[in-house]
Amino acid sequence: MAPPGPVVIVGAGIIGCASAYELAKAGCAVTVIERDTVGSEASSAAAGMLAPLGESTRSDPFQELALASWRLYPDTVAELRAVTGVDVEYTTTGTLHPLFTAEDVRAAGARCNSPLAKQMGLALLEGQEVFEREPAISKKARAALFVPGDHWVNNQRLTVAYAQAAAARGVTFRLGARVGEVMLERGRGVGVVAGGERVRADAVLITAGAWSGELTASLGSRLPVEPARGQMLALSHVPPLLKHCIHGADVYLVPRPSGELLIGATVERVGFVRAVTPEGIGSLIRSALEVVPDLADRPITRTWCGFRPWAPDSLPILGPWPGVPGLAVATAHFRNGILLAPITARLMKEVLVDGKPSLDLAPFLPDRFLK
Ligand SMILES: Cc1cc2nc3c(=O)[nH]c(=O)nc-3n(C[C@H](O)[C@H](O)[C@H](O)COP(=O)(O)OP(=O)(O)OC[C@H]3O[C@@H](n4cnc5c(N)ncnc54)[C@H](O)[C@@H]3O)c2cc1C
Incomplete structure (x- = not known):
């Protein structure tokens, strides 16, 4: 050939x-x-x-x-x-979704019952189990959905x-x-x-x-194909507070081995406007503090935005x-x-x-x- x-x-x-x-x-x-x-x-x-x-x-x-x-x-x-x-910081500790209402706990429990969820090891952690796994999660959380197959890279x-x-x-x-x-x-x-x-x-x-x-x-x-703008920020994560990725209702937090905690991300249809905004970054910070209040005094190291390709x-x-x-x-x-x-x-x-x-x-x- x-x-x-x-x-x-x-x-x-x-x-x-x-x-x-x-x-x-x-x-x-x-x-x-x-x-x-x-x-x-x-x-x-x-x-x-x-x-x-x-x-x-x-x-x-x-x-x-x-x-x-x-x-x-x-x-x-x-x-x-x-x-x-090159070490791409492939991290496999999984995601925790803290759950704050009885309705959310019920929905997460139902989600754990699908065949794929069972195959992927999804688990509902309740009460103290959540804080044993991740002590910094807000004590208002009633439970958390654990998704062990969620991984991340740099x-x-x-x-x-x-x-x-x-x-x-x-x-x-x-x-x-x-x-x-x-x-x-x-x-x-x-x-x-x-x-x-x-x-x-x-x-x-x-x-x-x-x-x-x-x-x-x-x-x-x-x-x-059009841009879907995403804004993000990073906090200093030294010493580290979190071991897992944390996924709140409107926010996710990704701890990188190299000492940053990433907080993201907005999804906005504003064309190619290359800017971070008070509303975008402010809403991410508000949502992040609801799930992990102890982050409040961590230094912000950077903010940025990018354009996701969207159809x-x-x-x-x-x-x-x-x-x-x-x-x-x-x-x-x-x-x-x-x-x-x-x-x-x-x-x-x-x-x-x-x-x-x-x-x-x-x-x-x-x-x-x-x-
Ligand atoms: C804030 C944010 C968070 C995200 N988080 C995640 C996540 O956690 N997990 C995940 O899987 N994905 C995530 N994504 C999505 C992911 O980043 C994108 O889907 C992916 O990077 C797209 O890759 P790409 O190579 O197609 O595009 P790009 O990385 O945008 O690359 C396209 C390249 O083409 C070049 N180019 C464009 N036009 C021309 C031209 N005419 N001539 C020459 N060069 C040209 C550009 O300069 C650019 O370098 C996120 C995106 C954003 C913005």
């Missing part, structure tokens, strides 16, 4: 870097073109939670995709560590680790070059125009995050561009792009090299928006 041809990837977020690594491992000559630097957008703004069950324990195609990616994590982080030496480090592993496999990174157009010849994707220069390839993969919509406008039919049905867009051989897209990962990076990269390698994905992509194909 002939070796797979060259591939150009647009965007060096986690999806572009992970896909570059998988394609290079399959023997492709890969060039990643990024208008800024590696991981400069959503992939660095994220909290890094790997929470495949989300709010539900209902089985659906999205959850199958999420669980498939979650299962790849232990081997992925070990492989990246072996290749690059997403900045993970994106860099993927990029370094890709570079070690010969991937070329062209940073500071904006892709203005995908080149088509006789109905095929044959490269891109970046910084005014034509870069030819056998295939183009668009992983431009929240900007994927504007890039696809040059193809005549625009994908409806109208909140599902990722993955797969070949209909009717255009040599063009594929992997975007709109919305709140789960860090979790979904390993499976997305594997699927994009399967689409572009093997021509056959190992999971049914039907619910995620770009076709659903391009009729």
Whole structure:
């Protein structure tokens, strides 16, 4: 079999870097073109939670995709560590959802009874059990739902680790070059125009995050991908107060081994307005103190925002561009792009090299928006 041809990837977020690594491992000559630097957008703004069950324990195609990616994590982080030496702070102590009302306790108890919840070890902790596990939780909590399978990583480090592993496999990174157009010849994707220069390839993969919509406008039919702004802040977590991720009604708290406690995140449809606001950061702080009051005097170390790539049905867009051989897209990962990076990269390698994905992509194909 002939070796797979060259591939150009647009965007060096986690999806572009992970896909570059998988394609290079399959023997492709890969060039990643990024208008800024590696991981400069959503992939660095994220909290890094790997929470495949989300709010539900209902089985659906999205959850199958999420669980498939979650299962790849232990081997992925070990492989990246072996290749690059980067410790991505993969942490597996699980999430606690403190419950403050009888109604919430009842709902959480019911949630624990689904077959998937049992398989994933969800448990309702009551009374003193909660404070034995996590003493800093508000004493107003009546109970807590424990989700042991919720893990997290340092997403900045993970994106860099993927990029370094890709570079070690010969991937070329062209940073500071904006892709203005995908080149088509006789109905095929044959490269891109970046910084005014034509870069030819056998295939183009668009992983431009929240900007994927504007890039696809040059193809005549625009994908409806839009930014969903998320604001976050970090507190000093030295000495540490929490061992678990804590999930309140409108807030989550993620303790990083490197000494920060991340608090996130708003979900706002305000376009590409790159700003944190008193309302956004203030509401996160108020909600965080309701679940862990002892954080009140911890220094705030930083605040930031990022743009999640969002599609109208909140599902990722993955797969070949209909009717255009040599063009594929992997975007709109919305709140789960860090979790979904390993499976997305594997699927994009399967689409572009093997021509056959190992999971049914039907619910995620770009076709659903391009009729
Ligand atoms: C506050 C916040 C918290 C989050 N928390 C989590 C979480 O806990 N767990 C989780 O799984 N996910 C989380 N996410 C979601 C996750 O961050 C995203 O889904 C994921 O990072 C998307 O990755 P990406 O590579 O598609 O996009 P990005 O990281 O945005 O990368 C896209 C890249 O493309 C580049 N680009 C764009 N246009 C062009 C062009 N024309 N030419 C060249 N380059 C271009 C951009 O500069 C950028 O670097 C969070 C997101 C936010 C904002």
